[in-house]
Amino acid sequence: MTVADRWARGLRLLGALGFAVLLGACGGGDEEPADAGTDTVYPAPNGPASTDRVIRQDYGGYQLTYDCTTHTALQYSYTLGFDNGTAARPTSFTLDPTLPAGCAQQNSASSYAGAIHPGYDRGHLVSSNHMDYNADYIQRANYMTNIVPQVATFNRNVWLDAENVAECYRDLAPVQVYGGVVYSDESNDWFLASHGIRTPEYFWKAIVTTDPATGAAKAIAWYIPNVEGLTALDPYLVSITELERLVGTDLVGITAPAAVKAMKPATSWPLPAGCNYT
Template identity: 85%
Template sequence: MIAESGMRGLRFLVALLVVAWLGACGGGDEEAGEDAAPTPTVYPSPNGPASTDWVIRQDYGGYQLTYDCTTRTALQYSYTLGFDDGTVARPTSFKLDPTLPEGCGQQTTANSYAAAIYPGYDRGHLVSSNHMDYDADYILRANYMTNIVPQVATFNRNVWLDAENVAECYRDIAPVQVYGGVVYSDPSNDWFLASHGIRTPEHFWKAILTTDPATGAPKAIAWYIPNVEGLTGLDPYLVSIDELERLVGTSLVGITASPAVKAMKPATSWPLPAGCNYN
């Protein structure tokens, strides 16, 4: 009989192969995120290998989410950005996601977290709406609550915005691949379970892959950032993709790259290029 530890490893390996296959088939036409109900796919759960969580990969056209229907939260997102020529205005309202398959849970309301019992949290975007401003449907979908989680307000408006701006600026130099997600590990700060049906993430992570236009060589940067008050910069939270995979799990990070790229860890966060328009 196979030991339980062996079974866990086998289940993880199967899930990893499924994730890799889906990543290779990722993307989709404009209608996929709005109308299609993707076939549910079992992924490793953040609650452990024995969890029965229902986790799917959902395509929104401009971006993709790995989404946990059981705990009502996205776990990972990914998308690719080219040169910024978008001018579509960000929607002023948030809405529940009409595209989830039947029976897949989501937050119970699109209301502000500020209206709940615990102050100081924003409806924080995983996929930046500013990155989707090249398409009216994509930027609308970025305001679905499946792309929103509780973010400490000062975190959302400072260091998380700084990380978003790195992708926003470097896309004008060469195409960028953006990956990111959330980590839940502490139930003591789950202020919004009663009001919204979602836990509060303890960490956010983001990775950006691109190429050096002068040499064509690949380059990568990643951060693993606590969702707390008082952060003043990105540099203390720099990690390599290798480190990120150890912290989050290789399958959930979902990045296919060479060992050399996964080992990259810049000494400082990439400076924003002069003249970058990140509005």
Template identity: 35%
Template sequence: MIYRYVLGGVSLAGVVGAAGFFGWQSLELDFLKFKSAPKPVIIQRYAQHSLWIDCEKRIAIMFAALVGADHGNAPREDEFTLDPSVDKRCQQRSTLSYGTPYDRGHLFAANHADSDPVAIHQSNYMTNIMPQHRNLNRGAMKRTEFITECLRDMGDVWIVGGIFKNETPIDSLILHGIEVPAHIWKVIHSPSLNKTWAYIFPNDSRATWGDADTYLTSLDEIDKRWGGAIQYPFYIKSRSEVMKESYPVTKSCNIS
């Protein structure tokens, strides 16, 4: 199902997670708070995640998912495809590799959908892919995916993230018809622990696995750079808190 909004208060409703939860009636983004009002945004709901796609930029500006307990180990697909249910004018022009130094990086990771072959397939739609520096994709971002897998062992996990729409891009990929975002932000929330980790990663060589903690930040800082307060669908103890370190990835975590 596709929802289309042009301007004004946008309700981020109907996020579907692995636990089958329909939520986010309370989560709203006021796009008028941007310094310049955006062009039409498509809210695209998938089996286990949702995307907010900027048709003018041909790229997702936000993703969200409620990731349930890890009960499967279905293989990831190798092929990247366009989403047949989304207007091609809102998608990247090519599914080919971006070329050095950028990987085709997932927003919603295929591993989070490992109990659902449909969700795994949808995670490889180009709507869920954006150029991520290889150090980020295989380093700091990979670490957040492993953290999510560890937290899933205790229960559901919320993940929300995206780019800063008004930020100056660092590159352009003519073949794909998109710009390369300078930063990618991500929020991980564990209801079981009642803890929230927020990150703003530079989309460059600095964002390695070992340096992920360097980019821990506050929800307030994400709001500031986003252009307005994001009302998340979970209890937040403090929007100004910055976690001192990431949740540990240990050998006991089920990351398969």
């Protein structure tokens, strides 16, 4: 079976399962890039109506559920196609010019490392490398709406490992990526004064795709503490069902059969041989 045949079968199965496959977000397409800044106001997730303004913001290649009051994205989602992108990653971070009027964001695009507490990166939620198939999308991935304080060693190790799973499996079949952050402790909110954002306690990521050999749906997810010293992803494996209990079904935002949501591999998926991480 050719790569094209595997892709076609994967797309058909994802559609049959009811997943929101965003074909415009797949690499290699020649469609005109979507305008950034389309926003729909949603009620705040995980509970009754709130005074916080939570919006769904579309950046073309990815979407954010964003809290205008606390200046942070809560959830993101996007679909990846075969990796043939070469757009260069921007060398700087910028404030987001597309937020609607009255929706606040971080005070600064400067490094967290220069603030009062060392050891934190400007951590991407949506991986910049995943958006390299479109110059506009990769630029938007460096907006501060897509950035939160991330422990530097976490960012450069286990979080990168999770990003690489999506990066590699996208070459086998279309991949849907979901993720977000959880705030639960005020004691480490080092960057409220400098940037106006809290520090997440947990990051989560879920990947849904199809097995190229069988065409069956498969899923994997992690719930990872934003701390020093993590060396492996496996201790943080969860099913999507468990993730929904931890984060909230509405905020996780994955539509899939119960059997897919219940999947919890014994180990993180091994990276396919010959994967190009760039």
